């Protein structure tokens with residue numbers, strides 16, 4: 001069976017793009033020509049945002065202006081009406097549902113909502129990227145019965161998010177780890193959520209609608225939801241001593257192991273090693289590396305038995321958990337970073353648009369005879 005008839009648009013090229021390149025055989029991820037390994041080592045999330053949106057690295061002056069705009073209170077704060085809306089939601093609402101609802105509601109307050117021009121879409125992308133961390137953190141506080149923490153314009157996006165979640169200043173290692181995680185999740189070519197964003201953008205719909213489509217696609221456990229499932233697996237395994245037997249049994253029962261496998265990578269996802277290292281460092285700082293030890297055993301057994309390798313979702317959860325972030329916030333954090341890539345793709349789609357409208361190979365009847373209801 002060829003890849004097209006297997007479905008899922010596997011290996012189908014939908015469009016050209018200058019944003020992100022993945023070499024699935026070599027395990028390389030490249031944003032606008034720059035290897036993600038170099039960006040992790042030398043760059044910041046703010047600089048990567050500039051790179052993805054503008055196509056090149058910023059000058060010093062450009063980076064200062066861009067960082068200032070991203071961190072300003074005017075762009076980071078939530079409209080009071082949105083905070084009231086969050087407070088009205090049932091406390092059991094999941095963070096991904098809140099994010100999907102909140103982003104949709106933010107368009108109602110956006111001064112450029114009705115303007116689909118290039119400049120207006122860029123302004124909306126900047127505001128939304130600045131607002132999403134505030135939205136995610138505000139819900140965390142509200143559902144715990146606490147008041148939201150106001151954003152601090154002196155902190156980077158990573159540091160400010162961790163500060164708004166807990167109300168206390170995060171450690172430098174936590175900030176570094178979080179910044180790297182944001183860099184690593186910022187874009188990934190035509191993954192399911194980005195494709196969803198582009199399909200919506202290709203009808204010449206607006207940025208907020210495109211991002212809401214993307215959030216809906218990211219929510220599923222085969223995409224962004226996998227990192228939550230990984231932590232649930234770690235909790236089930238409980239201790240490193242149980243890991244070997246647990247994973248062997250899961251594979252024998254033909255279970256799907258979350259955090260493994262990828263549609264494009266045939267080798268280890270290049271993002272996984274950075275997240276493993278940071279998860280281990282954070283675990284050491286917190287005095288508990290058991291989650292990383294459990295995952296290392298799972299990697300060994302799955303690699304031996306199935307020749308399937310870790311993806312980005314395997315170790316990210318362990319790192320976030322060490323920072324005290326609840327499991328159901330992992331996917332919203334993914335979205336807080338990926339909104340940058342989604343926005344870059346929406347802008348690219350709008351700049352050279354053609355409606356995305358594939359066909360189905362119809363397999364149903366074609367000449368059924370209508371029978372009136374009283375004769376059926």
Ligand SMILES: CC(C)(COP(=O)(O)OP(=O)(O)OC[C@H]1O[C@@H](n2cnc3c(N)ncnc32)[C@H](O)[C@@H]1OP(=O)(O)O)[C@@H](O)C(=O)NCCC(=O)NCCS
Pocket residue numbers: 008221222223224226255256257258259260261262263264306308311312313
């Ligand atoms: C990401 C994913 C959906 C890509 O899958 P895909 O390209 O559609 O590949 P398939 O589902 O067709 O799997 C191909 C084979 O590998 C196996 N496989 C793939 N991922 C697997 C996993 N995580 N655990 C166990 N087996 C897996 C499948 O069972 C299948 O084996 P078979 O040919 O013997 O039936 C898939 O690897 C997966 O479900 N991973 C877990 C979820 C996850 O971590 N998602 C985050 C992605 S970044």
